[in-house]
Amino acid sequence: MTSPEQSGQPDEIAVLVVDDDFMVASIHTRFVDRTAGFRVVGNAATGTAALAEVARLRPDLVLLDVHLPDLSGLDVLRRLRAGGDDVGVIMVTAAREADTVRSAAANGAAHYLVKPFEYDDLRVRLEAFRSAYLALGDSGFAEQGAIDALFVPAGLARRADPPKGLSEPTAALVLAALTEAGELSAAECAAGLGLSRVTARRYLEHFVTTDQAGVRLRYGGGRPERIYLAR
The missing domain is CATH 3.40.50.2300 (Response regulator)
Structure with a gap:
């Protein structure tokens, strides 16, 4: 390589x-x-x-x-x-x-x-x-943090703290709703929790990046809709 x-x-x-x-x-x-x-x-x-x-x-x-x-x-x-x-x-x-x-x-x-x-x-x-x-760079020896970057799943270390602008209580509500439903679109999540669609999508995308949710595309008459899947 x-x-x-x-x-x-x-x-x-x-x-x-x-x-x-x-x-x-x-x-x-x-x-x-x-x-x-x-x-x-x-x-x-x-x-x-x-x-x-x-x-x-x-x-x-x-x-x-x-x-x-x-x-x-x-x-x-x-x-x-x-x-x-x-x-x-x-x-x-x-x-x-x-x-x-x-x-x-x-x-x-x-x-x-x-x-x-x-x-x-x-x-x-x-x-x-x-x-x-x-x-790891080109050094002969690796620190534990560099080793973890290779062996720890990408989202594991980030699960506890949502990114700036996302609150832990709302994140917990969104994740609970997704887990209960099995799969949700951002619109369905927003309607169920009283959030805006943009806000719901931000939380759902956060869970995708931290491997707490998957995603598939649902095709209809227009643009495909992202459907979020509980892990």
């Missing part, structure tokens, strides 16, 4: 996007390129091409689909690890099977993001990866 300094600007993460759908790959490329500290250095549409591009480009991170026309993304991940390559991998896929998720985790995927998703869903995971990747 290259260091950030070798991949371009200082502290910049070089990314390889792997997806066999050209339009989806283009969207993911745009998402990465609009995220500070990241740049896409290549694309691949097959598992074989992905392995070749990792060897050629030496990226810091691979956005890897599971469903590819030759090898599966899991096969690509296994071959990388078997070859001693510790490149960062975020699975970006429509595959939701529990054994697929477990296999990705067991083979060292940093995150697993289910399609379809919005930009912020990917951004949060990119930023978590970047924080962990840069935590």
Whole structure:
């Protein structure tokens, strides 16, 4: 794996996007390129091409689909690890099977993001990866805080204290409502608790970033609506 300094600007993460759908790959490329500290250095549409591009480009991170026309993304991940390559991998896929998720985790995927998703869903995971990747730096020894950045789930340390502007009592009410309902839109949460839709969405998005909630898109006649899922 290259260091950030070798991949371009200082502290910049070089990314390889792997997806066999050209339009989806283009969207993911745009998402990465609009995220500070990241740049896409290549694309691949097959598992074989992905392995070749990792060897050629030496990226810091691979956005890897599971469903590819030759090898599966899991096969690509296994071959990388078997070859001693510790490149960062975020699975970006429509595959939701529990054994697929477990296999990705067991083979060292940093995150697993289910399609379809919005930009912020990917951004949060990119930023978590970047924080962990840069935590150790080039020093020979690591402090406990840097080690925790690699091994502690991204949202764990932040769960106790909501960000500035969000209150703990309201956060507890929103989380309780979400847990009871199982899933809620921001509008449904707002109506149930007497909050504005914007306020409800801020709290729900906070729970997504701290891994206390998931999100899916509900399609109707117009723009897809974000539905928040209790963990």
